[in-house]
Amino acid sequence: MEQIASHPAAGQKKALPGDFAIWIFIYAELLVFGIFFLAYAYTRAQHVELFNTYQQHLNRESGAINTLVLITSSYFVVMAVAAIRRGAAGHCTRWLILAVLSGSVFVWIKLAEFAAKHAEGITLSTNTFYMFYLSLTFFHFMHVLMGMVILSVVALKAYRGAYNAQEHTGVETGASYWHMVDLVWIILFPLVYVLH
């Protein structure tokens, strides 16, 4: 890994950032979300009226703000990886903490959204649209929590000096996972909140 990074021969492509094991997981997760998205799209095609009606009841603003929050936290994570590649463990830690904090903003907004739906008595069994809306967003929500746990552990390890300019696979691993969570939401938001 480091050998490759230090000899970027022209045209030679690199290995995946981070540990390969996380990538197996990432590809599997993308597969699950992909199937879930398509299930949404094709079920919608059979119940266009229903989906269009109830989509209007979603809080589009909180969805949009959450997109911005996730994009921003992904940017923080990019900066954290850049920092540790320079060997700046302190900067890396700080960027990661910022990323986790943005993640918690996402969680907070999302919880408010769930609470509002819960107060209206909306559950997975209310109708097909809400089944998909709640399933997709809750499944993604759990991924955000998981990502925050991962980034927190990485931040703690960075703080304790476990990473340096040569060896920082752990940071890249956590970063790759977090970007995946971001990538999925970038599709989820327009699909469920906007497209009709």
Place this chain on the structure above:
Amino acid sequence: MSEVFTKSMARNIYYGGSVFFILLFLALTFDTSSEVPKRDNHEAITEQVALGKKVWEENDCIGCHTLLGEGAYFAPELGNVYKRFGNSTDAIVGFIKSRPVEGIPGRRSMPQFNLSDEELQAVAEFLKYTSEIDTSNWPPNIQG
């Protein structure tokens, strides 16, 4: 060129992934437990139905029949037998009662269980109760 692929990361994914999906499963189970009462026909559960379930279990009916599609595939589905028998518990009682002790030569036959009248009524009521559970329209037709 080869990827970094460590055992410790594989282990983390195994443990992390397991915990993640166990939690998700528990969350869905929690939701299910609050939804099931809307579908499970629990209003129909009486002392008699409870006795019926006991009779059902203590004669191992599931060893030949299916109930809501689960069990053995040797004899007909009974989740909807109440409806198949013309919404009649008497028909169910009559059928169970009339099984020949020595069977039917060359053919499958239900054993004669020598149930009391109370037990017969109870098991029929149990099958009436199961036929009114909301199973999302399963089985596809009355034949089960």
Place this chain on the structure above:
Amino acid sequence: MKYQSQAVAKPYFIAAIGLFVGQILFGLVMGLQYVMGDFLFPEIPFNVARMVHTNLLIVWLLFGFMGAAYFLVPEETEHELHSPLLAKVLFWVFLVAGALTVLGYLLVPYARLAELTMNDLLPTMGREFLEQPTITKIGIVVVALGFLYNIGVTILAGRKTVVSMVLLTGLVGLAVMFLFSFYNPINVVDDKFYWWWVVHLWVEGVWELILASILAFVLIKVTGVDREVIEKWMYVIIAMALISGIIGTGHHYYWIGAPEYWQWWGSIFSALEPIPFFMMTVFAFNMVNRRRREHPNKAAVLWALGTAVMAFLGAGVWGFLHTLAPVNYYTHGSQITAAHGHMAFYGAYVMIVLTIISYAMPILRGQEAADPRAQVLEMWSFWLMTVSMVFITLFLTGAGVLQVWLQRFTDNPQPFMVVQEKIEVFYWLREAAGLVFLLGLILYVAAFFVKGGERVMASNAVADTA
């Protein structure tokens, strides 16, 4: 044998094989009852034969798992078993309890057995696969606790390898999930919902951990490939198995009164369940191709590869065939389910136990591998059993497709028994394939009696054991 205490595995393996033979004999009885309805009626009605068939399967697989644990844990931990005596005592307890239970099924009517064992105090009987009297269930828990204690203490005292730790989590999970067999509410929906926590979370959850760890152990031994490589792939495979399998439980919740979103969750996640099995197949062949030594036990290698392939076909492919809710709506509770059940159980769990037996038995008998002639016989039995199981599965699938069509899909659905008669030919063929399976099993047993150096005709050994 590197550690003396590994020897306690031997009676477990012998008991497993003995009960396996019983299981197959009762399977043949049931197969005949499918086409000759009055066979052995009313002495052994179908439900009794089925109970014996399925319960023997579970019990002998548990014997196999325990034997496997007693064999591989000392070797992995590099530490003698905590208490060989406890292992021997538990063996007899389990065997006697199992035998008494089966005799109970056969000798008294089931309702009388329920009465004798005081089922009223804590009714748990009469549910598919969990037909054992409550007292037997308690016995299983006691045996499991003693076993886990013995294995757990050994592992804690010695080297902690991935193989032994994953095996331990699988076994603990097995015991924990079994506790749900004591929960038997009157409400049928709740009953079924948690019944699957035993059945599904066993076979598509914790048992897969046991399967993976036994397979990894045998592959490490017979291929000589670096332990690190095998262990990390094992982690990835079982991670995928649990990721898909836990929510995959939902594929049993479509039509039993649970909320309808399970149709989506169950379909999506169980559609992924073939992936870990596919990975396992690729992994097993890869490791064998990269082997660093030629292990003399060719039969064990064959069983290991066979497990990976057949588990993928039976659990993966045949599971996927009917796991999506719109398909399952028509196939649920038909002979297609039976087809899947047969090949999945054989491919995943029967074969992994036979794999470890094949690897361990010669060692327990003081050789590195069985005599080549014995191995040839064993490989014959492998092919006979495996190919006949493929045919059993194909015939049951044929029966199932026709059944689904005639009974559920056409415009004029026909009654169950009418349809059963129309698909009788498939049941005859299945029974014939079953006889070939029995032949394979006889050869399998015979292979243990082929002595090295002297010419013992296989047929003599067959006569001795049959």
Place this chain on the structure above:
Amino acid sequence: MDVSTRRALQVWLALVVLTLLTWAVGRAGLGGGPVIAGILLSVAVKGQMVADVFMGLRAVRSPWRWMVSGWLLMVLALIGLAFFTGET
């Protein structure tokens, strides 16, 4: 600020702008074929930027990179197909 971090900042800005655009479309209540196609296209661009720059897949050898890009394009194409088969 070196090249790669400047690039990340540019991508972040682009993502923010495209997201606000999507939100504005939703707020205006716009729908129908061209709007759906436009939004899906913008999602493809956003997703590819995240994969290439944030995840750093641009420099990664081919099968791993196109598995993500391929996933993105396939999912979006099939979503588009589904939206156009059901009347909008």
